[in-house]
Amino acid sequence: MKLKVAFSSFIPLIAAAGLLWYNANKPLVANMVNPDADNAGLKLPAGFGALRAAENVGKARHLAVTAGGDIYVKLNRPKEGKGIVYLQDANDDGKMDDTKMFGNYGGTGMYIKNGYLYASSDTEVFRYKLNENGQVTNPEAPEKIVTGLIERRQHESKSIVVDNNDNLYVNIGAYSNSCQEKDRTPGSMGRKGCPILDSAGGIWQFKASKANQTYKDGVRYATGLRNVVGLDWNQQNNQLFVMQHGRDQLHDLFPALYTVQQSAIYPAECMYALKKGDNAGWPYIYFNQDLNKKIVAPEYGGDGKKEGSKEYINPAAAYPGHMAPNGLLFYTGNMFPEKYKNGAFIAFHGSWNRAPEPQAGFFVVFQPFKDGKPSGKYEVFADGFSGSPEKTASGRADHKPCGLAQGPDGSLYVSDDVKGTIYRIVYNK
Amino acid sequence: MAQKSPAKKAGTAKPKATGAAPIAEDGKTVYAQNCLSCHQADGGGVPNMNPPLIKTDYVLGDKDRLIKIVLNGFNERVEIEGEMYNNVMPALNHLTDKQIAAVLTYVRNNFGNKASAVTPVEVKKARGK
Numbered sequence: 352m353k354l355k356v357a358f359s360s361f362i363p364l365i366a367a368a369g370l371l372w373y374n375a376n377k378p379l380v381a382n383m384v385n386p387d388a389d390n391a392g393l394k395l396p397a398g399f400g401a402l403r404a405a406e407n408v409g410k411a412r413h414l415a416v417t418a419g420g421d422i423y424v425k426l427n428r429p430k431e432g433k434g435i436v437y438l439q440d441a442n443d444d445g446k447m448d449d450t451k452m453f454g455n456y457g458g459t460g461m462y463i464k465n466g467y468l469y470a471s472s473d474t475e476v477f478r479y480k481l482n483e484n485g486q487v488t489n490p491e492a493p494e495k496i497v498t499g500l501i502e503r504r505q506h507e508s509k510s511i512v513v514d515n516n517d518n519l520y521v522n523i524g525a526y527s528n529s530c531q532e533k534d535r536t537p538g539s540m541g542r543k544g545c546p547i548l549d550s551a552g553g554i555w556q557f558k559a560s561k562a563n564q565t566y567k568d569g570v571r572y573a574t575g576l577r578n579v580v581g582l583d584w585n586q587q588n589n590q591l592f593v594m595q596h597g598r599d600q601l602h603d604l605f606p607a608l609y610t611v612q613q614s615a616i617y618p619a620e621c622m623y624a625l626k627k628g629d630n631a632g633w634p635y636i637y638f639n640q641d642l643n644k645k646i647v648a649p650e651y652g653g654d655g656k657k658e659g660s661k662e663y664i665n666p667a668a669a670y671p672g673h674m675a676p677n678g679l680l681f682y683t684g685n686m687f688p689e690k691y692k693n694g695a696f697i698a699f700h701g702s703w704n705r706a707p708e709p710q711a712g713f714f715v716v717f718q719p720f721k722d723g724k725p726s727g728k729y730e731v732f733a734d735g736f737s738g739s740p741e742k743t744a745s746g747r748a749d750h751k752p753c754g755l756a757q758g759p760d761g762s763l764y765v766s767d768d769v770k771g772t773i774y775r776i777v778y779n780k
Numbered sequence: 781m782a783q784k785s786p787a788k789k790a791g792t793a794k795p796k797a798t799g800a801a802p803i804a805e806d807g808k809t810v811y812a813q814n815c816l817s818c819h820q821a822d823g824g825g826v827p828n829m830n831p832p833l834i835k836t837d838y839v840l841g842d843k844d845r846l847i848k849i850v851l852n853g854f855n856e857r858v859e860i861e862g863e864m865y866n867n868v869m870p871a872l873n874h875l876t877d878k879q880i881a882a883v884l885t886y887v888r889n890n891f892g893n894k895a896s897a898v899t900p901v902e903v904k905k906a907r908g909k
Contacts, residue, residue, distance in 0.1 A: 410828075427828065428864070504857060504866045528868075536853075536870040603817050703826040706817050746820065769827065 384445030384762075384777060391774050392750075394735040398688075398778055401733070404764065405447040405773040408436045411766035412459040413510065413678070413754035414773065415468065417485030420759055422447060423468055425461040427508075427768060434458060435470055437487070438773070445775055453490035459580065460511035460521075461754070464559070469519070471509040473502040476521060476557070497521060497557050499565045501550050505534075506578035512591070514584050519559040520591055521569075524578035525552035529598045529650045530634035537604050541650030545634050548574050552633060554582075554593065554625065575631040575663060576623070580700075581679035581755075587693050588723040591625045592667070594676035594697060598637055598648070599704040605649040613655075615708035618646070620676050621666035622695070622718070622725065632663030640669040668725040673702035674712030677753045681720075684761025687778045694720045696732065698752040698765060701743070710746035713737040715755070715765055733776060736767065803876070807886025810879045814872055815887075823891030829867045831860040834891045843884075843898055847906040850880050877903040 386400025393401045410427035417423070422438040430436075433452035440447050460471030468479040468487055477493035496519065500509060506524025513519050527534050530545040545552070550566060553574035557564045572591070581594040602614030609617070618637035623629070636645040636659030645663055647653030670676070678698030682691045694717055701713035715733040719726050737748035750767035758764060758775070765774040804810055818830040825832035833839050838846060838860070853871035857864075875883070877900040884903075888895040 504855065505868055507866055533870060534855075534868050537874065600817060603814075703820070703829060704817060706820055707812065745822070746826070747822075747824065 383443070384775070386777060386779070391772075392735050392738070393733050393774065393776070395733055395776065399776055400779055401774050401776045402445050403772055404440075404445055404775040405438050405450075406771065408438070408450070408771040408773060410457075410768045411436075411753065411771050411773065412508070412768055413461040414756045414764060414766045415461045415463040416756045416758045416764055417463065417481070418759050419485045421485050422756075422764065422773060423461055423463070423470075423487075424754075424766060424773065425458055425470055427459065428457040429455060434472075435461075447773070453487065454493075459508035462511050462513060464513035465517075467559075469496070469511055469513060469559075471511050471521070473507040473509060474498070474500045476509065476511055476519065478559075494562050496559070496562060497564045497569070500555075501526065506551075506596075508580055510580050510582050512582050512584050513559045514591070515586075515589065517559045519557045520572060520582065520584075521555050521557065522576070522579040522582060522593070523551045523553060523555055525576075525633065527634070528577075528600060529604075529648055531604075531650050535600060535604070537606075539604070539650070541634055541648065552576060554579065554591065556627075570627075572627055573623075573625045573629040573631065575629075575633045575635075577633040580675075580677040581697060583679045583681050583695075585624075585681050585723060586683060587681075587720075588624070590723070592679060592681070592695070593623050593625060594679050595621045595623060595631065595633070595666075596675060597621065597672055598634070599673070601649065608649050608653075608655050612708060615705040616672045617641075618672055619666070619669035620672060620674055620699075622668040622670075622676075622679075622697075623664065624667040624724075625664075629664050630662065631666075632659060635659065636663055638666055638669055640671065643669075668718060668729070670697075670699075670716075670729065671711065673704040675700035675702060678715075678755035678765070680755035680757060680763070682757065682761075682763070684757050684763075686761025687763075690719065691717065693723075694718060695725070696755050696763060697729070698755050700751045700753055700768075701737070701746065701748055703746055706746070709744035711743070713743050713748045713751055715752050715763075733765065733774075803879070805876075805878050805882055807882040807884075810875065810883040811886055814875065815883065818867065818869070823887070823893075825865070826867075827863070829865055830869075831863070831865045832891075833887050833893070835893060836861055839887055839893055840895050843896075843902055844906050846884060847880060847898065847903050850875070850884065851903075851907055873907070877901075877907065 391401040409430040414424045424436040435454035437451045438447035439449040456472040458472040476497040479487040503526035510522040531539040533539040555569040556572040578596040579593040597618040601609040619640035645659035647657045677700040699712035717732040736750040737743040753768045754766040756764040763776040823833040854869040881900045884898040
């Protein structure tokens with residue numbers, strides 16, 4: 352495979368420093384990687400190919416790729432006591448052949464910005480200084496940036512992203528499905544003025560380079576978000592975009608109001624473009640993608656039709672229910688065809704809450720964007736992670752896509768938290 | 781911008797009036813209505829979320845402890861067969877003694893499990909404590 356794009360057109364300035372080092376050590380025509388003969392088991396649009404860059408790394412959640420093409424992966428649970436995997440490719444064939452591990456905590460967040468690797472446990476955010484080769488200099492002594500975040504088992508992961516102004520955004524998921532008096536208990540009504548929202552159910556903003564911050568140092572940047580796993584900073588709009596996991600169990604909890612079939616596809620999984628102070632309405636409303644409306648939650652007096660308050664923001668885009676968007680990435684690379692530039696890739700981890708109806712998801716979709724707004728219908732970009740249509744329907748997927756990252760050459764990386772496969776998707780027209 | 785679900789279902793379709801249906805007392809139906817959405821049709825659960833009901837210590841072991849999981853729910857930071865699960869199991873004490881006995885007997889004799897039946901008397905005793 353030849354890289355189509357000339358180096359001159361591929362110079363986001365931040366990458367330039369990394370490339371200097373990169374070029375010093377490696378051949379100038381970089382990224383001659385070959386897709387696997389079976390495209391790593393994935394079904395992709397024409398012209399794309401995929402390889403398994405690594406396998407069996409552990410429960411791989413989010414990942415980040417350095418300017419030199421090395422990969423850092425956050426594991427949900429430490430493996431042999433270590434929660435971050437560092438992968439290197441000695442001979443540039445795309446197959447990562449050296450594995451090192453550090454960090455004694457599990458978690459989800461993994462992000463590189465301004466020469467630092469940021470990583471989150473389910474209660475804290477750390478950062479590690481990277482040297483000019485993109486290697487962590489202080490694996491056993493990271494700076495603790497944020498500490499003391501709430502973790503009450505449910506929606507525990509703390510996804511992270513850093514903007515261009517030294518701000519760190521952290522998702523703090525609600526430790527509840529719909530803020531019922533009794534969580535997930537049939538017929539139980541919603542708690543008035545849901546108290547969970549004080550310290551969870553939203554995105555908090557902290558300083559990206561200040562140590563030992565706690566809630567009191569942070570700002571509740573946006574609220575009414577049940578749980579966000581996939582999030583990214585949109586460089587075109589200079590704006591935070593997040594993917595919310597919508598509430599579960601409409602039929603189980605309110606069988607007189609929702610059929611099993613309705614419960615399987617509603618509510619929508621929503622993409623939100625956030626501004627400071629926004630309220631997306633959880634737990635009071637949910638979004639119905641077919642009615643194209645905010646609907647009052649049954650716990651708060653809804654009947655499946657009654658419209659929710661205008662004070663809550665509308666989603667930027669809405670997708671079928673329960674597919675679990677765990678990764679969001681705005682594509683800024685030059686390897687893929689022009690239509691992908693500045694559009695969004697979304698990794699849908701796959702549903703469980705559709706049972707007994709067939710499960711859905713387990714794929715990466717592409718959402719076209721125009722002028723910083725979703726434009727047109729999403730398309731399935733990478734499918735086949737589950738292994739077969741039967742495995743998709745039963746939810747017994749071989750692999751589940753979770754994190755997304757872009758490589759310095761514009762490759763798209765996808766992590767899998769079932770078997771720990773790291774996929775690399777390339778374009779080779 | 782909303783995007784239609786692939787399965788075409790009108791958002792306002794009238795649900796069946798399930799409230800009036802007779803109370804099911806066979807284990808399989810009680811499982812389908814109260815457990816399946818979390819523990820799944822095959823009893824295999826959902827990784828990191830809902831534990832499997834296949835040959836676990838809780839399912840095959842002490843019946844009193846098992847009955848109390850259904851009566852009181854379960855929300856503890858514990859490993860189940862070496863894995864952690866982060867969802868919450870609600871108390872399902874609105875189910876009758878007969879229903880709980882039936883569903884637990886069903887669970888203990890399906891999904892590859894083989895263990896003695898749970899009786900309504902045992903459930904009544906556990907509920908009284």
